[in-house]
Amino acid sequence: MTGVAIVHSHQFEAVLQLADDHLILGQRVSEWCGHAPMLEEDLGLANMALDLLGQSRALYAYAAEIEDAGRSEDDLAFLRLERQYLNCLLVERPNGDFAHSILRQLYFAAFMHPFWQWASTNSTDETLRGIAGKAEKEMAYHVRHCGEWVVRLGDGTGESAARIKAAVDALHHYTDELFQGSAAMAACAEDAILPDVETLRPAWTATITNIFAQALLEVPDVAHPQTGGRIGEHGEEMGHILAELQYMQRTFPNLQW
Amino acid sequence: MASPATTGTLDAARAWAAAAAVPDPEVPCVTVADLGILRNVTIEDGVAVAYVTPTYSGCPAVLAIELAVEAALLNAGFEARIERVMTPAWTTDWITPEGCEKLRAYGIAPPVKGSNSKMALFGETVINCPRCGSSDTQKISEFGSTACKAHYTCKACAEPFDYFKCI
Numbered sequence: 001m002t003g004v005a006i007v008h009s010h011q012f013e014a015v016l017q018l019a020d021d022h023l024i025l026g027q028r029v030s031e032w033c034g035h036a037p038m039l040e041e042d043l044g045l046a047n048m049a050l051d052l053l054g055q056s057r058a059l060y061a062y063a064a065e066i067e068d069a070g071r072s073e074d075d076l077a078f079l080r081l082e083r084q085y086l087n088c089l090l091v092e093r094p095n096g097d098f099a100h101s102i103l104r105q106l107y108f109a110a111f112m113h114p115f116w117q118w119a120s121t122n123s124t125d126e127t128l129r130g131i132a133g134k135a136e137k138e139m140a141y142h143v144r145h146c147g148e149w150v151v152r153l154g155d156g157t158g159e160s161a162a163r164i165k166a167a168v169d170a171l172h173h174y175t176d177e178l179f180q181g182s183a184a185m186a187a188c189a190e191d192a193i194l195p196d197v198e199t200l201r202p203a204w205t206a207t208i209t210n211i212f213a214q215a216l217l218e219v220p221d222v223a224h225p226q227t228g229g230r231i232g233e234h235g236e237e238m239g240h241i242l243a244e245l246q247y248m249q250r251t252f253p254n255l256q257w
Numbered sequence: 258m259a260s261p262a263t264t265g266t267l268d269a270a271r272a273w274a275a276a277a278a279v280p281d282p283e284v285p286c287v288t289v290a291d292l293g294i295l296r297n298v299t300i301e302d303g304v305a306v307a308y309v310t311p312t313y314s315g316c317p318a319v320l321a322i323e324l325a326v327e328a329a330l331l332n333a334g335f336e337a338r339i340e341r342v343m344t345p346a347w348t349t350d351w352i353t354p355e356g357c358e359k360l361r362a363y364g365i366a367p368p369v370k371g372s373n374s375k376m377a378l379f380g381e382t383v384i385n386c387p388r389c390g391s392s393d394t395q396k397i398s399e400f401g402s403t404a405c406k407a408h409y410t411c412k413a414c415a416e417p418f419d420y421f422k423c424i
Contacts, residue, residue, distance in 0.1 A: 040398035040408065047315075047400035054315025054404075058343070126344045133346025134314050137424040145399045 012066045013086070013184035014194055015128075016076065017230065019059035020087035023077055024238075025108055026052030027245050028095060037098055044145060048105060051138045058131045065127075078249040082239055083232040086182070090174040092229070092238050099163040102149045103171055106211070109142035111178045114203040118195035125193045147211045154215025161216070168217055176225030178204070268335075272305040273298040275333035282321045283403050286363035289322060293351025296342055298330075305335035310342045313404040313424060349423045361387045366409065366420040384420050386411035396420075 030049035036042035060073035091108060095101045116139060119132035153164040181189070181197040189196040205219075212219050228234065248255055276298050277290035289295040289309070296308040307326050311319045323339045330337035349368035352360075357367035366387045383392050391413035401408040406419040 040400075043402070043408075044398055044400040047404055050315030050317070050404055051313070052315070054313065058314060120346070130344030130346050131314075133344070133348075134311075134424060137348075138314060141399060141422070 010187035015063040017086035022056035025091035088229040100167040103167040106146035110207040113139040291356030368423040389414040
């Protein structure tokens, strides 16, 4: 393998990992369609899912282009096996109640917003700069929307406060994985293609601390961070997501709209 | 009908005019040129090439827009090709002043220029009602009927309205 090919394979894997995060969370959030607590929120969740799926599509298309091996964006999204998906564990967590879903979205958006903000101005990769330029602003909406909800729930009724507190207890130990990156991400950071994810931690922590303070929530200490997604080791739920996500392509191979 | 011999700026201008008149499928009061998503139209080796940039990442209208632009060029007698441009990313700041005025007349509050929501956490931008012009408006939902709109209501004239989200 030549040096150029190795760089490309790092870049392919890093873009694929990003695409997987967005596809799996997009699939999860879209499960809310028709089930949200009120109409405006049903539209809100569907819109956020659409943003994530749109971003994943741009990323898969670019990953396919980098790989240049005849696989399409659909092949990458729908025809890989569970262990080949590189998404973090946070995004595959089940929806739970509304508080769980909103908090999961806030955790992810508060990470992706500074991630894309860095990439839109600093990335040496023109295509990623373009994807980032849009995604950065879309994720700002997600942070704002979910942040407002977390405050409303935390500083709301006894019931809503208990539910968002339960969501923090259930999900916070999945957030560390966002900053662990991977060998591919580290290689891309070295070439200034994508940010060094560890450097995004202060921005993420500031956003979460600010929102939690208003929501009367405490930021918990995590003794045992949950990781494994970046090397394809997923929770039991991942297979269930893929069963639904891949059903159409597995049942009717090469089906197109 | 243009012949290959006349290929040049005249043809490029005619191709632009044909493509630029295509209305947005979801907000038909404005054209793709008004929205700033038709970036350029050139004649390359006798083929009209339209450079189109997607708006919001998840906008389901992207394909419909590309097909409509291609059809408009074919109808105008050109061989046509669409090139999707990702960089630089589209921003609502590219909507022309004329496009903003058409949106307002249609009942959609146009985006506020330069308020690109970098991170105005909990910050509110004042949106004027497209019907009565009052600034006494209230956000109902950050997300509206399409990916590009938020939902507001006017407290002065009591009308609900859409606001074109800034990105």
